[in-house]
Amino acid sequence: MNMIRMNEEYTQIKNFVLDVGADMIGSLIFAAGLICFMEPANIAPGGTSSVALLINYVSGLPIGMLNLAVNIPLLILALLYLGRTFALKTIKSVFINTIMMDFVVAPFFPVYHGDRLLGSIYGGVLVGVGISLIFLRGSTTGGTDIVSFLVQKKFPHFSIGRAMMIVDGIIIGASILVYGDIDAGLFGVISLFCMTKVLDGILYGAERGSLVTVVSKKSRVIGQKIMDDLDRGVTYLKGEGGYSGENRDILICAVRRYQFARLKAIVHEEDPKAFVIVTEAGQILGEGFKREEVK
DSSP states (O other), rough: HHHHHHHHHHHHHHHHHHHHHHHHHEEEEIIIIIIIIIHHHHHHHHSSHHHHHHHHHHHOOHHHHHHHHHHHHHHHHHHHOOOOOOOOHHHHHHHHHHHIIIIIIHHHHHHOOOOOOHHHHHHHHHHHHHHHHHTTTTOOSTTTHHHHHHHHSSTTSSSSHHHHHHHHHHHHHHHHHHHTTTHHHHHHHHHHHHHHHHHHSSSSOOOOOEEEEEEOOTTTHHHHHHHHHHHHEEEEHHHHHOOTTTEEEEEEEEGGGGHHHHHHHHHHHHOOEEEEEEEEESSOOOOOOOOOOOO
16 A cells, blocks of 8 residues: 555656646747747737737836736636646746746847747747647646636637637737737737647647547546546446457547647556557537537
């Protein structure tokens, strides 16, 4: 029993270290794209970080601290309505992101003052890579993600992708007014496009999510851990091995794109010999995902 407890503690510590490591590296790359390329080119492609850029342009206050301030009310709402695990992970990521912006990248990294188009492209790519690394550990950078999840919670039939598009579109429109330059909005769209393409290329199941089928002797244990860690429901089907003739449970679970890496790690931790089938899901309807409107 002590050995099992020690293994669980070791796994928790390892996961925490990996989470913090991903947050640090991802936030460093994210901050480099934002501060070294987007900020000097007057580009704000969406999200709370872009709101921070716009306020910084007017006030001159540090971008990281502004990003944290904008996120605080959203983080409180996430804690109240989106679950403790999601909120605490996001709070950790936002704080690390703030440190990287104001105390690492801004003072020490060189700033690109060249072609504005290149700034929008490289800025979008770097921000996309940084967010992807954070997503891969089951966390987010806050901001638009929280707003989108809250909108879907209030209006379940409204897709998260559409909510994010509307919020980012409003911010890009505001950037045209703040910078007094229509090109700021156009370059912002280019940055947002590059960022989205990078996210789609790095994260598995980039469109909507993934449908995972797990065949294992420990399906019940794996399923319970998925429900505890990811707050995702699972379904068990009764199956029989064609060769062995053994009866076993087959686990089916649908997850969002940023949750897949953690699900895969859970399966490997509990049963390295498990048989796993992953299917890209173009659309997922039901509890926790998009609800189809009844006509």
